[in-house]
Amino acid sequence: MPMSQPSPLQQRLSAYQDGETSEQDRNETEALLVNDPQARAHQDGLKRGCEFGRRIFEDLLKEPVPLELVRTIKNAPLPRRAVRLPQAPRASAAFRPTGPQALAACLIVAALSGAIGYMVGANPAGPAAASLTAAPDKRDWLDEVVASYKLYERQPKHVAEIGPDNKSDILEWLTTNTGVSFRIPDLSESGLSFAGARLVMAQSHPLGILLYKRADGDGDVVAITFTKTGADMGKPIEDIRSDTSLVSWSTALATYVVVGPSSAADLDDIAAKVAGVI
Numbered sequence: 001m002p003m004s005q006p007s008p009l010q011q012r013l014s015a016y017q018d019g020e021t022s023e024q025d026r027n028e029t030e031a032l033l034v035n036d037p038q039a040r041a042h043q044d045g046l047k048r049g050c051e052f053g054r055r056i057f058e059d060l061l062k063e064p065v066p067l068e069l070v071r072t073i074k075n076a077p078l079p080r081r082a083v084r085l086p087q088a089p090r091a092s093a094a095f096r097p098t099g100p101q102a103l104a105a106c107l108i109v110a111a112l113s114g115a116i117g118y119m120v121g122a123n124p125a126g127p128a129a130a131s132l133t134a135a136p137d138k139r140d141w142l143d144e145v146v147a148s149y150k151l152y153e154r155q156p157k158h159v160a161e162i163g164p165d166n167k168s169d170i171l172e173w174l175t176t177n178t179g180v181s182f183r184i185p186d187l188s189e190s191g192l193s194f195a196g197a198r199l200v201m202a203q204s205h206p207l208g209i210l211l212y213k214r215a216d217g218d219g220d221v222v223a224i225t226f227t228k229t230g231a232d233m234g235k236p237i238e239d240i241r242s243d244t245s246l247v248s249w250s251t252a253l254a255t256y257v258v259v260g261p262s263s264a265a266d267l268d269d270i271a272a273k274v275a276g277v278i
Contacts, residue, residue: 160196
């Protein structure tokens with residue numbers, strides 16, 4: 001539907017409201033508003049329209065940015081620096097929209113947003129909906145693994161729920177609750193002694209934790225975690241988050257993460273031993 005052009009009176013009132021009139025025009029417009037009821041009505045309507053448009057635009061700015069868009073922006077490669085050739089200076093022209101133009105722009109943005117929302121709602125099986133309902137990101141899951149590790153490794157007297165002397169109970173307990181069959185690795189050659197086990201939740205999945213302590217008495221704790229959310233990922237992935245190091249890998253049956261302090265230089269060797277026996 002084509003938009004009608006504003007009348008000379010509306011253009012004059014819009015310029016007055018935006019402060020784009022000369023002193024003489026401003027005085028004449030103020031006198032017109034005092035003596036002309038029609039001009040006052042137009043002025044009131046223009047104010048209401050601009051206020052309505054600003055409220056719509058502010059509401060749009062409050063809408064949360066989709067998580068997938070945030071990740072895409074963060075992971076986007078940096079642009080290559082362009083070599084700019086010297087150009088002749090150009091006269092700059094500033095564009096300041098009038099009241100009716102600002103109102104029209106706000107209404108167009110609101111209409112487009114409503115149309116996009118309608119299309120997404122009418123087609124929930126489309127790609128956008130699929131990305132929003134996808135499984136939790138692996139990095140988010142690893143953040144919960146690190147949080148659980150940091151909570152218990154600072155409690156040397158209560159590091160485990162079941163102690164190291166009850167290995168048969170640990171095997172039955174964690175296998176039943178996680179659905180992952182496993183063996184408790186012997187890591188004594190790496191200077192680690194088995195300290196027991198825990199069961200926690202990560203991204204709504206049961207997470208089994210086998211805990212080990214450094215035999216040399218420096219207090220370091222190394223954890224082997226596993227959960228039944230596996231998918232073959234190929235070779236292990238190493239990561240460091242704050243003061244914590246992780247080595248993670250997946251099979252068709254489960255996902256495993258070896259967690260330790262960032263000072264543990266042998267964590268990848270420990271992970272390789274665990275992967276071979278667990």
